[in-house]
Amino acid sequence: MQDAGFVPLCDYPGSDTPWLCSCAACGKQSRPRYWLVKNGSRCVWCAQLRIDPDEAQDVMRSAGLEPLVPFPGGKKRWKCRCLTCERVVTPTYANVSKGRRCRFCSPRGLDLTAPGLVYLLSHPTQFALKVGVTSGAAKADRVEQHTRNGWTLVRLWNVPTGDDAETIEEAVLRWWRLSLGAPPAIHREHMPQGGCSETASLLWVDLDDTVARIDMLVEQLSQTDVE
Ligand SMILES: [Zn+2]
Ligand SMILES: [Zn+2]
Structure with missing residues (x-):
């Protein structure tokens, strides 16, 4: 020993x-x-x-996030309050230890408080779907960047905020990856405009099912707003 x-x-x-x-x-x-x-x-x-729960807590605090509940495990969502913007956010310890921060304070170029848009695209020759989100003034531009690069717009969903849009996108990606087992379908070099990590092959996912899924998520979102 x-x-x-x-x-x-x-x-x-x-x-x-x-x-x-x-x-x-x-x-x-x-x-x-x-x-x-x-x-x-x-x-x-x-x-x-x-992972030592105390050490995990220290990692979150040094990233500006105050845990609100006990350590749930490295890959589970952990409810924290952002010490910068005071919002409640739910990152995972695994992501924060790799450098992820509060999604409001360091978003992926997305205005999380402005009106948001979820879009679904299909690619006729690559036989793939792409889900994406955008918000605020850049909304129309982002979809156009994709349609210029061979993608066809399937549907757009207007949602109250960029944060809502991001929540829906994450739920769709979780469903594609974890429930349906679909990996990203497009290689980085075939999407110069970016966004390849939010794609899935139509061998694994179905267009109509995905539209129905997003409809349901948007519907759920409006219900939680009422409560
Ligand atoms: Zn040791
Ligand atoms: Zn924040």
């Missing part, structure tokens, strides 16, 4: 029983099993397989 960087804190409990140890490198405790360590398993904290 010592060769693997562990300091056993109690007597050997058996090969397949969790064995309380501290890590010589990071000082944190874990319960590795002897046979796994013998086969190369190492400290879960050092390998970042486990």
